[in-house]
Amino acid sequence: MTAKLFRNSTAVAVSVMVLSIALFMGMLYQYFSDQLMGELETETWLVAQGVELNGMDYLTGLNTENRVTWVAQDGTVLYDSQADAGSMENHADREEIRQALTDESGTARRYSSTLAQQTLYAARRLNDGTVIRVASAQQTVVTLLLSMIQPILIILALALIISAVLASRMAKRIIRPIVNLDLEHPEDCDTYEELTPLLSRIKHQNDTIQQQVLQLQQKQQEFAALTENMSEGFLLMDRHGHVLSYNNGALRQLGAQAPQGEVNALVLNRSESFRQAVDEVLSGKRSQQMLHLNGRYCQLLANPVMQGEEQMGAVMVLLDVTEQEQREDLRREFTANVSHELKTPLTSISGIAEIMQSGMVKAEDVQGFAGDIYKEAQRLIALVEDIIRLSQLDEGAVNMEREDVDLYQLSLEVTKRLESAAQKHDVTIKTMGRSVQVHGIRRVLDEMIYNLCDNAIKYNRKGGTVAVTVGPVENGVEVSVEDNGIGIPAEDQSRVFERFYRVDKSHSKDISGTGLGLSIVKHGAALHDGQIQLKSTPGKGTTVTLLLPQA
Amino acid sequence: MRDRFNEQLEQLNVELIKMGALCEEAISAATKALLEGDAALRETAAAAEREIDQKERDIESLCMKLLLQQQPVARDLRTISAALKMISDMERIGDQASDIAEITRDIEDNPVISHVPLDEMARSTIGMVTDSIDSFVRKNLGLAQEVIRKDDEIDRMFLEVKDELIRRIGQGDSGETCMDLLMIAKYFERIGDHACNIAEWVEFSLTGQHGDL
Numbered sequence: 001m002t003a004k005l006f007r008n009s010t011a012v013a014v015s016v017m018v019l020s021i022a023l024f025m026g027m028l029y030q031y032f033s034d035q036l037m038g039e040l041e042t043e044t045w046l047v048a049q050g051v052e053l054n055g056m057d058y059l060t061g062l063n064t065e066n067r068v069t070w071v072a073q074d075g076t077v078l079y080d081s082q083a084d085a086g087s088m089e090n091h092a093d094r095e096e097i098r099q100a101l102t103d104e105s106g107t108a109r110r111y112s113s114t115l116a117q118q119t120l121y122a123a124r125r126l127n128d129g130t131v132i133r134v135a136s137a138q139q140t141v142v143t144l145l146l147s148m149i150q151p152i153l154i155i156l157a158l159a160l161i162i163s164a165v166l167a168s169r170m171a172k173r174i175i176r177p178i179v180n181l182d183l184e185h186p187e188d189c190d191t192y193e194e195l196t197p198l199l200s201r202i203k204h205q206n207d208t209i210q211q212q213v214l215q216l217q218q219k220q221q222e223f224a225a226l227t228e229n230m231s232e233g234f235l236l237m238d239r240h241g242h243v244l245s246y247n248n249g250a251l252r253q254l255g256a257q258a259p260q261g262e263v264n265a266l267v268l269n270r271s272e273s274f275r276q277a278v279d280e281v282l283s284g285k286r287s288q289q290m291l292h293l294n295g296r297y298c299q300l301l302a303n304p305v306m307q308g309e310e311q312m313g314a315v316m317v318l319l320d321v322t323e324q325e326q327r328e329d330l331r332r333e334f335t336a337n338v339s340h341e342l343k344t345p346l347t348s349i350s351g352i353a354e355i356m357q358s359g360m361v362k363a364e365d366v367q368g369f370a371g372d373i374y375k376e377a378q379r380l381i382a383l384v385e386d387i388i389r390l391s392q393l394d395e396g397a398v399n400m401e402r403e404d405v406d407l408y409q410l411s412l413e414v415t416k417r418l419e420s421a422a423q424k425h426d427v428t429i430k431t432m433g434r435s436v437q438v439h440g441i442r443r444v445l446d447e448m449i450y451n452l453c454d455n456a457i458k459y460n461r462k463g464g465t466v467a468v469t470v471g472p473v474e475n476g477v478e479v480s481v482e483d484n485g486i487g488i489p490a491e492d493q494s495r496v497f498e499r500f501y502r503v504d505k506s507h508s509k510d511i512s513g514t515g516l517g518l519s520i521v522k523h524g525a526a527l528h529d530g531q532i533q534l535k536s537t538p539g540k541g542t543t544v545t546l547l548l549p550q551a
Numbered sequence: 552m553r554d555r556f557n558e559q560l561e562q563l564n565v566e567l568i569k570m571g572a573l574c575e576e577a578i579s580a581a582t583k584a585l586l587e588g589d590a591a592l593r594e595t596a597a598a599a600e601r602e603i604d605q606k607e608r609d610i611e612s613l614c615m616k617l618l619l620q621q622q623p624v625a626r627d628l629r630t631i632s633a634a635l636k637m638i639s640d641m642e643r644i645g646d647q648a649s650d651i652a653e654i655t656r657d658i659e660d661n662p663v664i665s666h667v668p669l670d671e672m673a674r675s676t677i678g679m680v681t682d683s684i685d686s687f688v689r690k691n692l693g694l695a696q697e698v699i700r701k702d703d704e705i706d707r708m709f710l711e712v713k714d715e716l717i718r719r720i721g722q723g724d725s726g727e728t729c730m731d732l733l734m735i736a737k738y739f740e741r742i743g744d745h746a747c748n749i750a751e752w753v754e755f756s757l758t759g760q761h762g763d764l
Contacts (some may be wrong), residue, residue, distance in 0.1 A: 240558075243567070257689065264565050267688050270572035 001175065005167035013159035021152070025141050033120070036138055037107060040066070040122040042424060044105070044134045048124040051132055071097055073129040091133075092121030100131045128498040203230045233298075239311050241265045241282055247314045251320045253291075253298045265316075269293075277302045281314040291318075297325040330498065337500030341383055341488055341514060345376035352376075386516040388497065389447070393523035404551050405442050407449075407479055408435040408470045414449045415468060418457060426462045427483075429453065431469035436477040439551040440528045448524040451517035452481040452544050459542070460485035476530075484541035497522040521546075556621045563613055563634055571684035573599050574641050577648035578680055578742060582673040585655045585735065591659040597654035603645035607638045626759075633756035637687070640745040640752070644680060647738040647745075658731050667715050667732055669739075670706040674738045679705065679746040687753045695757070698750035705743035712736040 013500050040099050047068055050058040056236035059070060059079050070079040075092025077085045083131045091097050099106020108121045118140055123133040139147070154377045177191040178198075184206070186199040227234050233250030241264050251258060255267035273289040281289035281302035291298040299319040305312045337428050355361055361369055438445070449468070456466040460483050467482045488496060492503045500515035521544075525532050528548050536542040560565060577599035584592040614635050622630060679701050686694035713736065716729045755761040 024585070240561070260690075264561065264568070265563055266568045266572075270568050270575075270684070272572070272576060275569060275572060 002168045002171040002493050005171050009163035009167055010160055013163055014156065017152075017155065017159065020291065021145070025144070029141055029144075031137055033109075033118075036136060037109075037120050037122065038340055040120055040134055040136050041105070041107065043126075044122040044124045044132060046230075046256050047134060048126055048132045052126055060310050064134075066134050067133070069133045071123075071131045071133060073101070073131075078093075078546070079128065094121070094123075094133075096121040096133060097131050099123065100125045101129075111140070115356045121431065128168055156475075193237050215408070218473040231320065233320075234316070235316040236313065237265050237278075237282075237316070239282065241278060243268065244313065250316075250318055253296075255293055277316070278314075282311075284311050290321075291293040296320060296322045298322075319386070334499050337515065338387070341500065342380070345380045345383075348376045349373050349380075350471075383514045383516075386514045386520065390516055390520055390523060391519065393444070393527060402439050402441055404437050405440055405445055406437055407445070407477060408433055408550075410442070410446055411449055411468045411479065414446065415452055417450070418453050421454070422457050422466065424458060427457050427460045427464045427466055429457065429466040429468070431468045431470070432470075434472075436470060436472050437551040438528070438548050440478055444522075444527060448521045448546065449479060449481075451521050452479075452546070456481050456483035456485065456542070456544075459483070472550065473547070476547055478545055478547055480539065480543055482543040487538040487540055487542055488534070488536040490537050493536060496534070497532070556623070556627075557618070557668065558662070559613065559617055559621070560627065560630065563610065563617065563631070566610050566613065567637065568684070568688055569636055570603060570610065570638060570641050571680075571687065573603050573606065574644045574648070575681055575684065577603065577645050578651075579677055581648040581651040581655070583678060584652050586670050586673065588655075590656075593652040593655060597649050600645040600649035603642055607642045610634065610638050626756075629756050629759060633752040637749050637752045640748045644742050644745045647742050651735050651738050652732050654735055658728050665734075666719070667712055667734065668708070669712060669736060672705065672712060672736060672739050675701070675705055675708065676743050676746070679743050680749075683746040683749040683753065686750055690757060692751075692757050693756060695750040695753040699747050699754070702743055702747040705740055709736050709740040 004144060039375045043064070043066065047059075047062065047064075050062070051070065054080065056070075056489070059068060059081070062068060064081070066081075068079070068081040069077060069091070070085075071091045072078050075090040075097070077088040077091055080088060094108070096106040096108040098162050099108070104125045106121075106123045109118055112535070118138045119135050120138055121135045123131050125131050145152075155342055165449050177189065181189050181191070181199075181202070183202060186202040186206070189199065191199065196228070227247040227249075230247070233253040234247045235243065235250045236245040236246075242262050243259060243265050246268075249270070250256075254269040254274070259267055263303055269289060269291075272291065273291050277287045277289040277300050281304050284304050284306075286304065287300070287302040289300040289302075291300050297320070299321045300316060301319070302316045304314050310329060352373050356366065356369055363500055388536065411433075415429050415431050418429060453466060453468060460466065464484050466470040469478075469480045469482070471478060488503055492501075495501050496503065499519045499520075502515045524530075525546060525548075530546060530548040533547070534542070535545075577596050580592040580595040580599060583589050584596060615740060617631050618628075619645050621627075652666050679698055680703075682694055682700045685691065686698060713733060714737075720726050720729050
């Protein structure tokens with residue numbers, strides 16, 4: 001800016017100077033030259049008067065700067081103040097002489113390129129016909145200028161210095177308010193009015209920026225709310241594996257602490273499958289891994305982020321699939337169990353039938369074998385019925401007609417039905433308590449109590465007892481089935497309600513059962529908004545308590 | 552130039568994390584092979600050990616390159632020298648883990664194992680290794696110092712195991728198995744020492760002070 005201002009002011013100064021010099025030269029040179037000519041003519045007249053009176057003596061005694069020449073009528077030079085008259089050529093053809101000879105006086109200007117000056121001539125004819133000529137040299141414009149070169153240069157230098165000082169001052173004065181502008185509040189600034197358009201534009205821009213910032217913040221908050229509230233983990237990294245963004249879900253699932261500053265993804269977790277996922281995704285491949293961490297399963301989906309051909313980074317999504325995995329395990333176990341349970345009786349039936357087919361069975365034994373086939377077939381039917389009932393409960397397809405049921409009466413009926421079975425196991429069964437009503441499905445409730453009592457008899461020991469207690473409790477009614485049988489080990493207690501789960505893994509035939517009884521109880525309780533409590537000590541006995549809401 | 556340097560330092564950091572993770576895998580595989588008798592894990596431990604050796608060589612050459620080409624000073628120099636020391640400790644952990652896995656071959660299904668408090672010792676040792684690597688990964692001085700303190704606990708457990716084994720030999724249990732178990736206990740104790748060393752080098756790289764110096 002300073003340089004520009006300096007150039008401008010210098011240009012102004014110089015051009016003003018050049019113009020004024022040109023003007024003065026053009027106007028004054030002519031004026032001076034006319035003045036000089038007038039003076040020359042006067043001097044010529046004076047010299048002519050002198051020569052008229054005193055002749056040659058006047059000329060020799062004359063003391064003048066100008067050149068005085070006396071020329072005879074024929075043009076021969078009689079006297080010259082600055083040269084030897086004899087050696088000079090004839091002057092008759094000179095313009096001023098010729099004029100003087102004819103008109104009494106004459107003038108002429110001649111330019112001598114060798115001397116770079118102009119000479120003015122004035123001539124006057126004397127009474128005797130001779131001519132006096134006075135010549136004076138006048139410097140040309142160029143020489144005049146050249147003689148003035150020193151002061152001109154000094155003035156020029158002065159002009160440059162003044163321009164420089166002024167330019168820098170001016171620039172400072174222009175710039176200072178701009179530099180000191182308060183960009184946040186441009187309208188409050190004390191400036192000169194030429195800046196007002198700039199200030200209003202800045203204000204406008206400030207408003208726009210503020211709006212955009214607000215929008216961005218809102219977007220970011222929305223994004224943060226979105227990622228923080230999703231249970232899935234989310235991790236974004238650049239192509240070097242630096243973590244750019246993450247949510248709490250990701251930290252939770254990776255078991256990591258919030259990293260300080262920019263860190264590598266491996267700082268969050270360094271288990272083998274995570275390392276592999278990071279390596280694969282950073283080499284541009286999609287990766288899917290299962291992460292087993294602190295007893296939980298985490299599915300890891302990693303995708304490279306591409307921009308054109310170039311990889312910019314990677315996105316990783318972490319899903320907690322612990323429940324799915326557990327359910328998958330259960331399903332696998334269920335399938336294995338169900339096929340096993342179905343196959344066992346069928347194998348027996350098929351085996352017995354094969355023996356009978358081969359004719360190796362004596363006629364009197366046929367009845368016994370047929371009895372075995374019947375027993376196994378009954379077991380198969382019971383199993384299939386249980387499965388059907390369970391799936392009905394699962395799907396809610398069971399006849400849902402609810403009625404008021406007296407649990408005490410129901411328990412009495414159940415224990416009566418089980419009397420013979422109990423006698424077979426040498427177990428006494430009794431029902432205690434008082435009449436309570438629930439609103440429920442009679443068939444399901446019946447089955448629940450039946451299954452509980454059935455288990456209590458089956459998993460009992462010789463001479464044991466089963467006590468069914470029915471009665472109201474604080475917020476509902478309670479049916480508890482207590483036995484003093486073999487009990488359930490602590491590690492199995494949480495699993496006995498699973499389908500086909502048998503504490504006795506050998507699925508022994510000593511105790512008949514499908515492994516579905518407690519599962520049916522559990523589903524039945526859920527259907528009645530009830531709860532089941534299991535208390536058991538191995539070797540001492542088990543108490544299963546059914547809590548149901550009162551009618 | 553500096554950018555390149557920082558990139559290499561970062562690479563060193565990542566490689567160390569990977570090597571630490573391999574150590575954890577080796578020792579937990581060896582422990583599982585010992586306590587659960589899972590023979591397949593022996594091979595896992597041996598494979599991890601081979602990979603650890605390879606990593607040690609890689610990291611060593613990376614450190615040399617950094618030292619020679621970048622001539623680091625102050626903190627960076629500390630980081631690199633600590634890294635050089637740490638990888639030898641990690642390599643030893645890998646070796647000893649694979650040694651434990653090796654020994655388990657001979658004492659498979661031996662009931663004596665379940666009567667010796669080796670599982671507690673193994674858990675503590677794995678915890679120490681994990682914590683020492685964690686203290687490096689998170690640059691956590693407090694955690695490193697905790698690991699250093701924990702070393703005495705492992706030493707105490709080793710003595711407990713030793714006493715129990717002496718008692719068992721006295722009772723007439725197989726001397727060979729007991730010796731093998733003593734070796735394993737000693738290996739765990741050594742692994743604890745190496746974890747402690749790693750923690751000391753972490754402390755050194757963070758503070759410039761080394762506990763033993």
